[in-house]
Amino acid sequence: MALLRSFSTEFISKMYDLNDDQSKKLLQKQSNTLVIKIDKGIQMPQISNCKKEEYVINLDAVKVDEGSPLVDGVGLSPKLVRLEPENVLDAYYSTAHQVVYVVKGGGRVQIVGLNGTRMVDEVVEEGQLIVVPKFFVVAMIASHQGLELFCVSTSPRPISKPIAGKASAYKSLSSSVLENALNVNAELVESFKTQI
Incomplete structure (x- = not known):
C-alpha cells in the first residue's frame, strides 16, 4: 500500500487525478511499506463491494492466444507504448524484468x-535505455513532445498489474480498509476512489 509514498506529488496527482x-496528504500519511496493521475498531466488510458484472468474461468472445513461435522460442515479449504529450503511464509492476528503450520524445520516469x-x-530522452527489475513499480509522464517506448520483457507471457487507473486493486478495496491502509480520512479516500 505505502508504495505510493515513494512517488512524487506530481506523479500521484496525475495518476489519481x-x-x-x-x-x-496521501504521501505524508504513509508509514509502513508492505504490512499494514488494521486498527481494532475497523470493521471489515462482510459482503463484496464489487459488482458482479465487472468481472464477468464472455469466453465465447475471447480470442484464444495461440502464441507466437518466435516469442515463445526466444522467451522474450516485445511491447510498443505511445504516450501523447503530457500524458501519464499509470504506475504498474510486471512479473518479468523489462528493458525499455526510448524511441521518440522524452519524459520523466519514477x-x-x-x-x-x-x-x-530521472528525465529520459530519445535513445536512452531503462531497466526495470521484476516486481518494481514504474510510472512515466511524457514531455510536451510525447513519449514512445519499446519494451522487451524477459518472459514470453509477462503479467503486468496496475496500481493506478481503472484496473487498480485499490478500486476493489472498501473505503474503511483504504482509510486505515493509507492512513487518511474518509473524505480523501472517497476523492481517491472516485478518481481511479
Missing part, C-alpha cells in the same frame, strides 16, 4: 523498489 494538497523506496527519478 488529485490536486496537490490531496496528493501531499521507479519504486520492493521496499517502497524510490530507486529512480
Whole structure:
C-alpha cells in the first residue's frame, strides 16, 4: 500500500487525478511499506463491494492466444507504448524484468523498489535505455513532445498489474480498509476512489 509514498506529488496527482494538497496528504500519511496493521475498531466488510458484472468474461468472445513461435522460442515479449504529450503511464509492476528503450520524445520516469523506496527519478530522452527489475513499480509522464517506448520483457507471457487507473486493486478495496491502509480520512479516500 505505502508504495505510493515513494512517488512524487506530481506523479500521484496525475495518476489519481488529485490536486496537490490531496496528493501531499496521501504521501505524508504513509508509514509502513508492505504490512499494514488494521486498527481494532475497523470493521471489515462482510459482503463484496464489487459488482458482479465487472468481472464477468464472455469466453465465447475471447480470442484464444495461440502464441507466437518466435516469442515463445526466444522467451522474450516485445511491447510498443505511445504516450501523447503530457500524458501519464499509470504506475504498474510486471512479473518479468523489462528493458525499455526510448524511441521518440522524452519524459520523466519514477521507479519504486520492493521496499517502497524510490530507486529512480530521472528525465529520459530519445535513445536512452531503462531497466526495470521484476516486481518494481514504474510510472512515466511524457514531455510536451510525447513519449514512445519499446519494451522487451524477459518472459514470453509477462503479467503486468496496475496500481493506478481503472484496473487498480485499490478500486476493489472498501473505503474503511483504504482509510486505515493509507492512513487518511474518509473524505480523501472517497476523492481517491472516485478518481481511479
